[in-house]
Amino acid sequence: MFCPKCATQNLDGASFCRTCGANISLVPQALTGQLVQPQPAEVEEACGMRRGGKELTLDRAFKNIAMGFAFLVVSIALSRSIGQTWWFWMLIPSFVFASTGIAQFIRLKEKAKNASLAPPPVQRTFAEAPNTNVLMPPTPSVTEGTTRHLNANERR
Numbered sequence: 610m611f612c613p614k615c616a617t618q619n620l621d622g623a624s625f626c627r628t629c630g631a632n633i634s635l636v637p638q639a640l641t642g643q644l645v646q647p648q649p650a651e652v653e654e655a656c657g658m659r660r661g662g663k664e665l666t667l668d669r670a671f672k673n674i675a676m677g678f679a680f681l682v683v684s685i686a687l688s689r690s691i692g693q694t695w696w697f698w699m700l701i702p703s704f705v706f707a708s709t710g711i712a713q714f715i716r717l718k719e720k721a722k723n724a725s726l727a728p729p730p731v732q733r734t735f736a737e738a739p740n741t742n743v744l745m746p747p748t749p750s751v752t753e754g755t756t757r758h759l760n761a762n763e764r765r
Contacts, residue, residue, distance in 0.1 A: 610636055665720075670713035677707025 610619050612626035612633055619627055624634040663669070680703035687696035 612636075665713055665717055667714070667717060670710045670717060673706045673710030673713065675710075677703050677705070677710060680706060 610621050610623065610633065611617065612619060612629060612631055613636065614631040615626060615629040617626055617628040619633060621637075625631065626633050680699055684696050684699035684703055687699060
């Protein structure tokens with residue numbers, strides 16, 4: 610198996626290139642077409658889906674902000690009319706709805722900003738193979754120096 614980064618031949622089943630140290634554990638899977646499929650959570654996140662299966666939209670964000678404002682108005686009205694302390698508990702859903710709506714609005718704006726800044730996809734091509742007619746000396750292994758240093762401690 611050859612390293613896609615430096616074109617060094619490595620042992621089959623190796624996880625890292627012996628010359629440059631690149632991760633080559635997925636190369637055999639890529640060559641056979643058996644790449645790892647993304648998890649459903651990653652797919653939902655990429656599509657803009659939430660846990661409940663509802664898509665984040667600007668309408669939902671404004672709806673939550675309006676619900677928070679409505680609970681706040683009801684809470685203030687109850688405090689003026691009844692005067693007891695239980696109206697205070699109406700502030701909890703007010704702040705929950707309002708903060709959820711604001712968070713959704715900010716998340717949607719960030720997503721739109723990131724989408725506009727993302728570069729267009731680039732067609733990637735493999736680099737041409739090096740000239741195989743020229744004999745080159747074998748490249749030294751990344752681990753040879755480490756092994757030499759480890760063996761130096763055992764001799765003492």
